[in-house]
Amino acid sequence: MQKTESRGVSLTALPLIRFAYGATLLMAPGALIKLTCAHPADPRARLVARVLGTRHCLQAVVVGSARAPIVHELAVAVDFLHALSMEGMAVFDHKNRRAEIVDGCVATTFAGAQLLSLTSSSGSSGALRPPRTGYGTTRLA
Numbered sequence: 001m002q003k004t005e006s007r008g009v010s011l012t013a014l015p016l017i018r019f020a021y022g023a024t025l026l027m028a029p030g031a032l033i034k035l036t037c038a039h040p041a042d043p044r045a046r047l048v049a050r051v052l053g054t055r056h057c058l059q060a061v062v063v064g065s066a067r068a069p070i071v072h073e074l075a076v077a078v079d080f081l082h083a084l085s086m087e088g089m090a091v092f093d094h095k096n097r098r099a100e101i102v103d104g105c106v107a108t109t110f111a112g113a114q115l116l117s118l119t120s121s122s123g124s125s126g127a128l129r130p131p132r133t134g135y136g137t138t139r140l141a
Contacts, residue, residue, distance in 0.1 A: 014113055015064030021106065022056025025049045036099040045096050052082075052103065063114070072118050079111030 025032060029049030033041035041049070063075045086104030090097045 014110075014117060015060040018056050018063075018110060019060035022053040022058075022060060025053025025056065027053075029053065033096065033099050036102045037096055038098075039095070042095075045099070049099075055082075069118070072114060076111050076114045076118070079107045079114065083107035083111065 029046040030041040033045050033049060059075060059078065063072060066072065083104045086100045086107060090100040090104065093100060
């Protein structure tokens, strides 16, 4: 499996990290909310965390296997919009403010890393291209 490197960070790992984060939100939303908010999660907060976890998992699979630059560009936009919505929610939801701020920061980090992967794989042409992740080229023996 070929790996593309950008300033020492493997771009192959980005979808895997996103998937792991999403799976954690799916399987243990209460634990993550309690860790960030220092109080038990209510049913609504757990449901929202599971929905976001599902989105992260689906986005990891789609972006990890996509070759079209537009898919990667849309992933950046989705992450930035998600970050903006989380920070906006934090203004009104005092009980879960810390969790929303943390999730907004995570979304911003994913967007920045995805954007970096697009610009670093463009080479000298200046056009944005998706990173070469190696997904879809590995064959099982």
